[in-house]
Amino acid sequence: MENFSPDVLISEEEIALRIDALAKAISDDFAGQELVVVCVLKGAFMFCSDLIKKIELPINLEFIQVSSYGDGTTSSGSIELKLDLTGSIAGKNVLMVEDIVDTGLTIKSLFEIMELRKPKSLKLASLLFKPDRNVHKMPIDYLGFEIEDKFVIGYGLDYAGRYRELPYVGVLNAGN
Ligand code: IMP
Numbered sequence: 761m762e763n764f765s766p767d768v769l770i771s772e773e774e775i776a777l778r779i780d781a782l783a784k785a786i787s788d789d790f791a792g793q794e795l796v797v798v799c800v801l802k803g804a805f806m807f808c809s810d811l812i813k814k815i816e817l818p819i820n821l822e823f824i825q826v827s828s829y830g831d832g833t834t835s836s837g838s839i840e841l842k843l844d845l846t847g848s849i850a851g852k853n854v855l856m857v858e859d860i861v862d863t864g865l866t867i868k869s870l871f872e873i874m875e876l877r878k879p880k881s882l883k884l885a886s887l888l889f890k891p892d893r894n895v896h897k898m899p900i901d902y903l904g905f906e907i908e909d910k911f912v913i914g915y916g917l918d919y920a921g922r923y924r925e926l927p928y929v930g931v932l933n934a935g936n
Contacts, residue, residue: 803859864896
């Protein structure tokens with residue numbers, strides 16, 4: 761484990777360039793307005809942190825955390841709210857920030873919860889999207905990268921709680 765070195769799939773430099781473009785698009789789309797940015801814990805913490813540094817708008821940062829019930833790899837599961845927002849989002853522009861949209865269950869369920877709270881607008885930014893496994897079709901307004909159906913780690917994403925601290929998105933080698 762000590763000598764373990766994942767393969768780089770998306771480098772730190774590629775991520776930074778993409779974030780610059782996403783932040784510019786977000787800043788342009790909401791020009792002159794305030795934005796509530798909701799970071800979906802834990803996986804989106806690094807993406808969200810780098811993204812908000814580049815968005816040129818007044819931002820109110822919130823956190824939310826959910827977990828899947830039962831078999832989290834199937835699309836028929838449901839989610840449990842583990843940590844909720846601290847403030848009201850009624851009448852506000854809200855940007856949800858996710859690490860990855862896989863089956864789409866997590867973000868679809870989160871959008872249902874958020875929409876009940878009557879925001880002025882509700883948009884989604886996701887660093888990654890795996891189209892091969894997507895069941896719950898949700899428009900991703902600001903997407904970093906579309907990737908193949910591989911399990912990725914790093915830049916916030918974990919495998920069994922590990923590798924979140926890596927500055928790049930990587931894949932685990934077979935045999936590790
Ligand atoms: P979904 O509900 O199937 O879209 O799954 C979304 C969540 O599953 C993400 O927020 C991640 O926490 C986790 N996840 C899905 N694919 C991966 C992966 O390749 N690496 C790490 N976590 C993943």
